[in-house]
Each structure stands twice: as structure tokens, then as C-alpha cells.
Amino acid sequence: MSRGFVKEDDQEEIPIVPPRADLPDRVTNYVTQVGMDALENEKNALIASKDIVEAINENERRITINYINAKLQLLKNRIASAKVVDLEKQNKDRVLFGAKVTLKINNDNKLQQFQLVGVDEANISKGKISFISPIAKILINKKEGEKAVLKLVKEDRSFEIIKIKY
Template sequence: MSRGFVKEDDQEEIPFIPPRADLPEGTPNYVTPAGMEELLAERTALTEEREGLQAETEKDRRIGQNMIDLKLKQLNERINSARVVEKVVEPVETVRFGTEVSLKIGNADRPQNFRIVGVDEADIKKGKIAFTSPLAKLLMHQEKGKKVTLALPGGERTFEILEIRA
């Protein structure tokens, strides 16, 4: 039917849902056990939100449900593709997925700690970096005492591995 014969009020825009964290094509969706629990809890929360959704009009309710449905679709795709990597046990000789690494960055006095996790659980404020990040890729399979250099737009930065923990 031509748009000329449809009332404008009947037109609903498809809501824009920002994509989840980038996972390069062909890259396995590794997650830690805690990361999988977070994904499942997120799905439960979204399902409960959808069931309890209230809106002033039927149109607002449909738009709200569509937004939640799209978020659930993206989330379910991630959950279905997830490969849970069990926690590494001590002793840890090299940096691997799920390990925490203590780094000396450049000439800094204090070390910083980072855990290498899945893309959906990455949160730099919590010291969690995605295994797909340039830093994590450089650190993977390196041993304590090793120095790696990351090329950045403003120059290079050196990271020394001080400690590796499960």
C-alpha cells in the first residue's frame, strides 16, 4: 500500500538499538563463567522488564516491547554463541584468557591490574579488558618479566608483566 493512504499516526519507526560490544567476524565468543552469569542475568532482567512494561498508549507499549525484543535478540545471539572458558588454575606461567595480569606501564610508579575477559564483560573502569583488544593480544602467551610495546597514535607505550594470577 502506498504511504499516501496510511495515516502518519499509524507509522511506527523501528527503534535503533546500539550494537553490543564488537566481536570481529569469525572470532569465537569466549566468556568467563562470571561473564556468562552476567549475560543470563541481563536476559532475565530484560524479560522481566518486558513483562512489566507499562505505557500510556498502546503505541508506546508496542514501541517499548519492540526495543526490548531487539535487545533480547542481540543478547540471545551472544548467549547462544558463547564459549565458556573455565577459570585457570594456579600456577599460571603465561597470560591467558581469564587471567589477571599486573603491569608496569611506561615509567609509572604503581602497577595496574587487568583481567582478560570476553567482549561483553570488558569494563576498563573495573580493570577488565576484552581479549580482542590490542593490549590483550600483545599480552597473550607472554611470561612474567616480559616487556611488550604497543604502538599508539601518540607514540609507543611499554608494558612490563610483573605478575600473572588466575
């Protein structure tokens, strides 16, 4: 049936679903096991939420289910492309994916620790940075004691690698 014959009130709203964290084309979707577990838990929570959708009317319920299904599809695509990295097999003397790196930034005596993780795991407030972030890119393959410099518009920022842990 043509949409011209449908009452305006009966037209289905298309849910707008925010995209997942950006992962550029042709970049492998590396994740830690913790990150993969979090993705699976998120998927299970979304599936469970479909069963308990409460809505004022059937139309609202359909819109909510469509929104959950759209989020699930994005999540399933991300899980399907995920490649779990076994941190035990990483070269322990170099900064690689999954490393927890203790850094001295510029001449600040306060040390900071970051872990290089997948794009979906990244959360700066938890000290987790995406492996595709500018900071991670300059740290990759460095060893303890080495420095990496991030060139910024107004100044350069120096990162000295104090400790690497997996």
C-alpha cells in the same frame, strides 16, 4: 494492506537498538563464567521488564516491547555464540584469556592490574579489558618478567608483566 492506506499516526516506529560490543567476524566469543552469568542476568532482566511495561497508550507500549525484543534478540545471539573458558584449566604461567595481569607501565612505579575478558565484560573502570584489545593482544602468551611493547603513533608504551593470576 499497503502502508499507503494506513493513517500516519498508526504507523509503527521501528526501534533503533544500539549494537552490542563489537566482536569481529570469525572471532570466537570467549567469555568467563562471570561474563556468561552477567549475560544471562541481563536476558532475564529484559524478559521481566517486558511484563511490567507501563505506557501512556497502546502504541507506546508496542514500541517499547519491540525495542526490548530487538535487544533480547541481539543478546540471545551473543549468548548462543559464547564459549565459556574454564579459568582453572588455563596455563597459569602465561597470560591467556581470563588472566588477571599486574603490570608496570613504562617506568611508572605504580602497578596496574587488568583482567583479559570477553567483549561484553570489558569495562576499563573495573580493570577489565577485552581479549581483542591491542593491549591484550600484545600480552597474550607472555610470562612473568617479560615485557610487551605497544606501538603508538607518538611513542611506544612498555608493559612489564609483574604477576599473572587466574
